[in-house]
Amino acid sequence: xxxxxxxxxxxxxxxxxxxxxxxxxxxxxxxxxxxxxxxxxxxxxxxxxxxxxxxxxxxxxxxxxxxxxxxxxxxxxxxxxxxxxxxxxxxxxxxxxxxxxxxxxxxxxxxxxxxxxxxxxxxxxxxxxxxxxxxxxxxxxxxxxxxxxxxxxxxxxxxxxxxxxxxxxxxxxxxxxxxxxxxxxxxxxxxxxxxxxxxxxxxxxxxxxxxxxxxxxxxxxxxxxxxxxxxxxxxxxxxxxxxxxxxxxxxxxxxxxxxxxxxxxxxxxxxxxxxxxxxxxxxxxxxxxxxxxxxxxxxxxxxxxxxxxxxxxxxxxxxxxxxxxxxxxxxxxxxxxxxxxxxxxxxxxxxxxxxxxxxxxxxxxxxxxxxxxxxxxxxxxxxxxxxxxxxxxxxxx
Amino acid sequence: xxxxxxxxxxxxxxxxxxxxxxxxxxxxxxxxxxxxxxxxxxxxxxxxxxxxxxxxxxxxxxxxxxxxxxxxxxxxxxxxxxxxxxxxxxxxxxxxxxxxxxxxxxxxxxxxxxxxxxxxxxxxxxxxxxxxxxxxxxxxxxxxxxxxxxxxxxxxxxxxxxxxxxxxxxxxxxxxxxxxxxxxxxxxxxxxxxxxxxxxxxxxxxxxxxxxxxxxxxxxxxxxxxxxxxxxxxxxxxxxxxxxxxxxxx
Amino acid sequence: xxxxxxxxxxxxxxxxxxxxxxxxxxxxxxxxxxxxxxxxxxxxxxxxxxxxxxxxxxxxxxxxxxxxxxxxxxxxxxxxxxxxxxxxxxxxxxxxxxxxxxxxxxxxxxxxxxxxxxxxxxxxxxxxxxxxxxxxxxxxxxxxxxxxxxxxxxxxxxxxxxxxxxxxxxxxxxxxxxxxxxxxxxxxxxxxxxxxxxxxxxxxxxxxxxxxxxxxxxxxxxxxxxxxxxxxxxxxxxxxxxxxxxxxxxxxxxxxxxxxxxxxxxxxxxxxxxxxxxxxxxxxxxxxxxxxxxxxxxxxxxxxxxxx
Numbered sequence: 033x034x035x036x037x038x039x040x041x042x043x044x045x046x047x048x049x050x051x052x053x054x055x056x057x058x059x060x061x062x063x064x065x066x067x068x069x070x071x072x073x074x075x076x077x078x079x080x081x082x083x084x085x086x087x088x089x090x091x092x093x094x095x096x097x098x099x100x101x102x103x104x105x106x107x108x109x110x111x112x113x114x115x116x117x118x119x120x121x122x123x124x125x126x127x128x129x130x131x132x133x134x135x136x137x138x139x140x141x142x143x144x145x146x147x148x149x150x151x152x153x154x155x156x157x158x159x160x161x162x163x164x165x166x167x168x169x170x171x172x173x174x175x176x177x178x179x180x181x182x183x184x185x186x187x188x189x190x191x192x193x194x195x196x197x198x199x200x201x202x203x204x205x206x207x208x209x210x211x212x213x214x215x216x217x218x219x220x221x222x223x224x225x226x227x228x229x230x231x232x233x234x235x236x237x238x239x240x241x242x243x244x245x246x247x248x249x250x251x252x253x254x255x256x257x258x259x260x261x262x263x264x265x266x267x268x269x270x271x272x273x274x275x276x277x278x279x280x281x282x283x284x285x286x287x288x289x290x291x292x293x294x295x296x297x298x299x300x301x302x303x304x305x306x307x308x309x310x311x312x313x314x315x316x317x318x319x320x321x322x323x324x325x326x327x328x329x330x331x332x333x334x335x336x337x338x339x340x341x342x343x344x345x346x347x348x349x350x351x352x353x354x355x356x357x358x359x360x361x362x363x364x365x366x367x368x369x370x371x372x373x374x375x376x377x378x379x380x381x382x383x384x385x386x387x388x389x390x391x392x393x394x395x396x397x398x399x400x401x402x403x404x405x406x407x408x409x410x411x412x413x414x415x416x417x418x419x420x421x422x423x424x425x426x427x428x429x
Numbered sequence: 430x431x432x433x434x435x436x437x438x439x440x441x442x443x444x445x446x447x448x449x450x451x452x453x454x455x456x457x458x459x460x461x462x463x464x465x466x467x468x469x470x471x472x473x474x475x476x477x478x479x480x481x482x483x484x485x486x487x488x489x490x491x492x493x494x495x496x497x498x499x500x501x502x503x504x505x506x507x508x509x510x511x512x513x514x515x516x517x518x519x520x521x522x523x524x525x526x527x528x529x530x531x532x533x534x535x536x537x538x539x540x541x542x543x544x545x546x547x548x549x550x551x552x553x554x555x556x557x558x559x560x561x562x563x564x565x566x567x568x569x570x571x572x573x574x575x576x577x578x579x580x581x582x583x584x585x586x587x588x589x590x591x592x593x594x595x596x597x598x599x600x601x602x603x604x605x606x607x608x609x610x611x612x613x614x615x616x617x618x619x620x621x622x623x624x625x626x627x628x629x630x631x632x633x634x635x636x637x638x639x640x641x642x643x644x645x646x647x648x649x650x651x652x653x654x655x656x657x658x659x660x661x662x663x664x665x666x667x668x669x670x671x672x673x674x675x676x677x678x679x
Numbered sequence: 680x681x682x683x684x685x686x687x688x689x690x691x692x693x694x695x696x697x698x699x700x701x702x703x704x705x706x707x708x709x710x711x712x713x714x715x716x717x718x719x720x721x722x723x724x725x726x727x728x729x730x731x732x733x734x735x736x737x738x739x740x741x742x743x744x745x746x747x748x749x750x751x752x753x754x755x756x757x758x759x760x761x762x763x764x765x766x767x768x769x770x771x772x773x774x775x776x777x778x779x780x781x782x783x784x785x786x787x788x789x790x791x792x793x794x795x796x797x798x799x800x801x802x803x804x805x806x807x808x809x810x811x812x813x814x815x816x817x818x819x820x821x822x823x824x825x826x827x828x829x830x831x832x833x834x835x836x837x838x839x840x841x842x843x844x845x846x847x848x849x850x851x852x853x854x855x856x857x858x859x860x861x862x863x864x865x866x867x868x869x870x871x872x873x874x875x876x877x878x879x880x881x882x883x884x885x886x887x888x889x890x891x892x893x894x895x896x897x898x899x900x901x902x903x904x905x906x907x908x909x910x911x912x913x914x915x916x917x918x919x920x921x922x923x924x925x926x927x928x929x930x931x932x933x934x935x936x937x938x939x940x941x942x943x944x945x946x947x948x949x950x951x952x953x954x955x956x957x958x959x960x961x962x963x964x965x966x967x968x969x970x971x972x973x974x975x976x977x978x979x980x981x982x983x984x985x986x987x
Contacts, residue, residue, distance in 0.1 A: 174975070178977050180977040183722075186724075186792060187724075188928075188970055191924070191969070191970050198962055199963050201959065202958075251549065254551065255542060255548040255549070256545065256551075258529065259548055265526065266527075268488075268520075269524045271509055272486065272509075272517075273597070274597065279545050283545045313917075314917075317793075358800075358801060358804050360800055361797040364796055365794050365798065368790045368793050368797070369780065369784070372790075
């Protein structure tokens with residue numbers, strides 16, 4: 033195992049391989065492009081859920097407004113694509129050619145100033161990362177330096193999500209209103225509605241997600257990850273160990289925001305539009321439940337949770353639309369009350385039951401070498417014992 | 430009020446006052462801690478001892494007065510900045526990370542990588558490992574390195590917390606009732622530990638156990654109703670009629 | 680925009696908007712009072728609070744239909760009956776919810792938030808299945824329709840006055856209940872020191888359940904009032920939940936007076952702005968201001984000074 037990065041454990045690698053195989057090989061081979069595109073859409077939600085694992089599961093910061101950041105990335109990409117689709121030739125029949133159709137319908141005669149920079153793809157990519165980082169940084173800094181607690185923070189993020197939705201819908205000349213930004217056609221000249229484009233975006237999305245998982249795992253297993261767990265359970269002690277709790281919280285909140293934004297941008301590319309229905313309170317809270325179903329502390333669980341809930345949603349709401357809302361409400365309640373460890377918890381207990389004999393080993397290892405701090409490799413084993421405890425133990429928030 | 434620059438004085442508290450809705454928990458207190466001194470604060474319940482520690486470490490803001498630690502004014506700083514200056518505080522109830530092992534508890538307190546990015550890239554190298562071993566041995570936990578901290582005995586948790594402070598190499602160590610809940614043997618070991626660590630630091634202790642105080646104290650301050658009642662060596666205090674009255678009058 | 684109107688016209692506009700704002704304020708107060716009791720006193724976030732309100736609205740609608748068909752002679756006074764029924768039904772449901780779900784989650788406030796959100800989804804779908812997806816309108820008795828003219832220009836709708844009077848009565852009753860009755864004493868004891876309250880023989884579980892039920896009951900009555908200013912549909916509760924939480928937090932969740940003051944300022948700001956800007960911008964500016972103030976002073980307007 034000397035070639036492995038030191039922070040990855042054997043079971044991490046296995047989980048990574050299984051997920052990668054699933055989304056890169058199994059699904060593309062067994063599903064038609066329509067359904068694969070749907071899976072791609074679900075995987076964009078997974079970006080948000082993974083961010084919430086760090087932010088909420090580990091750090092105890094419940095944000096009910098991740099949709100806002102999802103929307104930032106999504107709208108940024110949509111604005112770029114819309115501008116590309118609104119060239120003067122393509123919009124010749126409008127009263128004002130060269131601007132998006134919905135602006136024309138709302139009697140705007142020129143492109144609003146804040147749209148202009150999105151004519152550049154480089155700027156758009158930069159904005160997808162920078163805008164959520166700045167916004168979440170400001171919000172986080174204002175609140176965490178004042179020690180705003182979990183519940184108040186959740187309510188304020190919910191209000192921000194509501195504000196964003198009202199703003200977008202109300203200013204339809206500038207944002208496309210309640211319908212959002214639609215009728216997107218090409219990315220840098222390449223038709224995004226073709227099957228080949230959809231396949232490409234799917235794989236780009238999958239690769240990005242796997243990369244993000246890698247990064248999230250690194251953070252989880254680093255000292256910063258241990259710190260976030262410590263902050264969630266003993267905030268004062270962390271402060272008195274010389275750390276700035278506010279900085280830690282701001283960082284993890286920003287990290288989750290940027291992840292959500294990337295997901296939003298990939299959503300626009302794969303689905304071909306962006307609307308306020310993905311920005312507000314309802315989708316934001318739904319994305320929290322994806323994370324909770326996964327087990328809250330597991331980044332892989334977050335992906336599976338997202339896939340599971342969305343698959344249920346699609347199958348149930350087609351055949352039994354009434355049943356779906358009952359089902360979703362029931363999922364919220366059941367997860368919170370009966371399955372706080374979610375899918376990851378089910379997986380761990382199944383694994384423990386299967387491999388009960390193997391579980392005795394790590395403690396034997398520590399008994400045989402008392403009196404010395406274990407070196408890095410045995411630390412991994414004893415670390416596994418304790419962090420499994422961490423993983424499985426969902427502290428009361 | 431100017432403060433005399435006394436080079437052997439690590440901590441200089443003058444005129445310290447804090448009131449909560451009119452109640453003066455600490456009232457115009459003066460207290461000085463010298464280098465390499467173990468200074469113990471005693472007093473009946475409600476005298477303001479824990480509040481005093483809260484004020485020094487930054488948990489509570491003072492209403493008036495000054496706290497100078499090696500000529501740095503502490504009253505305006507945040508908790509983590511005060512820790513960086515070299516002040517470590519142990520709480521009354523063992524305040525450790527229950528979910529993590531002893532090693533991880535000590536490692537988190539290691540004074541490197543305290544910024545967000547520093548902690549992101551922190552590696553457990555040989556320096557860290559050696560120092561953890563060293564401190565674990567000092568606090569009698571060398572055989573329990575991989576135990577989960579939440580499963581330690583009460584006395585061991587106290588030692589772990591002291592270890593988490595020692596690993597930061599503070600110049601001033603503040604302990605709030607460090608031997609509460611410990612057996613006689615454990616108290617003796619703790620007294621031994623405290624006497625050993627004063628080579629390059631001072632210790633400010635709040636305690637009730639008089640035998641323990643006798644074993645460790647260089648100087649004792651008695652607090653009563655937020656103010657200083659008496660100060661001196663242990664024998665001075667025990668002979669002081671005011672102190673006797675306050676204690677026996679309970 | 681201001682220059683289009685003369686001073687007296689402006690004054691009348693402000694007065695009329697003020698009255699419109701007062702009606703909104705009354706509904707806000709009723710909703711926020713119920714939530715302030717549950718959140719401020721118990722620390723429980725009930726995301727289904729809007730749905731409890733709509734339940735009260737539906738009960739009112741049922742009563743109006745009932746009286747119209749079976750007891751037309753008594754139709755004039757049906758509203759009072761409806762309010763009592765709304766209170767009873769929502770309080771009963773609140774009691775059941777507390778017993779089944781909330782009481783297991785007291786030490787996990789963020790999880791309570793998620794669980795009650797699930798409950799709100801269940802209730803919304805329940806409304807849709809039972810009452811249909813379309814909005815229903817409540818018919819009011821004649822004496823409650825129309826308006827009273829105070830001056831030439833200023834007219835005040837009667838139902839608005841009714842709602843304000845109702846709010847006043849309920850707010851005062853709640854205050855009496857919490858601060859002057861023995862039940863209120865027991866509730867405050869449980870909130871401030873649960874262990875001691877239990878040790879002195881107070882049945883803390885029963886107190887919790889009744890407190891939660893009363894908070895929901897008040898939401899039910901708010902729902903009755905709500906039928907006069909808006910139409911009732913399965914998702915109508917969602918529109919106000921964000922405002923209501925902000926009001927409770929803005930007022931400093933421990934203080935009833937703060938809640939009232941916060942409801943007043945937010946509703947007045949919104950309705951005054953609404954006259955001069957579009958509805959959505961008025962709401963956005965109001966909410967943004969509240970959020971900014973909360974970021975600077977998270978404990979709200981009226982909370983006691985914290986120890987640091």
